Amino acid sequence: MNTDQFLARLACPVVPVVVVEQVAHAVPLAEALFSGGVSALEITLRTEIGLEAMGAIKAAFPDQLVGAGTVLNREQFRSAIDRGADFIVSPGAADALFDTAAKYELPFLPGAVTGSEIMTALDRGYRTLKFFPAEASGGAAAIKAFSGPFGDLTFMPTGGITPDNLATYLSVNSVVAVGGSWLTPRGLLREGQWEAIYQLAREAVEMCASLRSEVQQ
Ligand code: 3PG
Numbered sequence: 704m705n706t707d708q709f710l711a712r713l714a715c716p717v718v719p720v721v722v723v724e725q726v727a728h729a730v731p732l733a734e735a736l737f738s739g740g741v742s743a744l745e746i747t748l749r750t751e752i753g754l755e756a757m758g759a760i761k762a763a764f765p766d767q768l769v770g771a772g773t774v775l776n777r778e779q780f781r782s783a784i785d786r787g788a789d790f791i792v793s794p795g796a797a798d799a800l801f802d803t804a805a806k807y808e809l810p811f812l813p814g815a816v817t818g819s820e821i822m823t824a825l826d827r828g829y830r831t832l833k834f835f836p837a838e839a840s841g842g843a844a845a846i847k848a849f850s851g852p853f854g855d856l857t858f859m860p861t862g863g864i865t866p867d868n869l870a871t872y873l874s875v876n877s878v879v880a881v882g883g884s885w886l887t888p889r890g891l892l893r894e895g896q897w898e899a900i901y902q903l904a905r906e907a908v909e910m911c912a913s914l915r916s917e918v919q920q
Contacts, residue, residue: 706810706831709790712768713742715911716873716880719904720745720772720861721887722753728892729756730763735897736886739904743768745792745882748779758786770810772882777803784809792859792882794835796820801827812859816840821853831857831879838863843871843878850877866910873914 710716719736721744723729729746736744746757748771761769770790771783780803783791790810793800797813804811805827814833815821824832834846837860841848846858860872861882872881886903890896 704789704809706790706812709743709768709810710831710879713880715740715742715908716878717741717869717886717907717911718743718745718770718859718861718880718882719886720747720882720884722747722749722884722889722892723756724750724752724889724892726752726755726759728895729759731895731897732887732892732900733760733764733767733769735901736904737764737767739901740908741886741904743770743790745770745772745790747771747773748775748783749773754779754782754786757783757788761787761789774800776800780804792833794833796824796832816845818849818852821849821856825853825856830855831859833882834858834860836862837872837881838868842868843875846872846875846877850875866906869907869910870914873911 719741733744746753757771768789771788772792774780774791774793777799780791792812794814796815812833813824814835815824857877857879859880859882864881864883865885872878887900891899
């Protein structure tokens with residue numbers, strides 16, 4: 704699967720960015736998000752059990768898109784693939800990751816937020832980048848501005864995206880998806896509030912559907 708095929712499988716272009724603190728939470732939380740209609744989950748490797756959690760989700764939902772986020776080095780990249788990751792996301796654009804990614808055929812979304820970082824990724828053949836941290840780096844306006852010099856690039860912004868600014872991001876032509884942790888607030892996760900997480904997913908998916916129908920009218 705390449706990045707375009709990955710993006711085409713997102714019925715709603717919202718990818719929950721999840722910090723799992725307990726392996727036992729992984730499958731019920733994924734169940735809630737997938738039942739709510741999201742098409743892909745990014746499990747961050749910010750916790751010790753991130754990889755294990757991602758592997759458990761992929762094993763329970765082999766047909767769904769499950770990826771690893773916050774991938775910072777080669778070892779994490781390879782371990783995520785060993786655990787079944789369908790896609791890899793990084794907050795940066797490091798040479799070591801580009802070199803490793805070149806050996807595999809799976810979507811890799813490197814992070815970029817400056818002209819130089821974007822050009823490094825372009826030079827490596829990337830056309831879809833994670834724009835992180837989105838809000839702190841100028842938000843939707845900055846992404847629009849990059850469309851001038853980098854016309855054929857597309858972005859998956861993350862960092863500071865919420866239901867309040869989701870529509871603004873999704874209205875930018877070069878934004879093909881957004882990521883965010885608002886669907887899995889730490890408090891709800893810790894308390895195992897799966898129904899509430901399901902509702903957050905449903906709301907995001909409904910918002911995507913209504914934005915899409917506005918665009919089509
Ligand atoms: C990420 O890794 O993509 C971000 O930390 C998600 O940012 P958010 O918590 O502001 O949604």
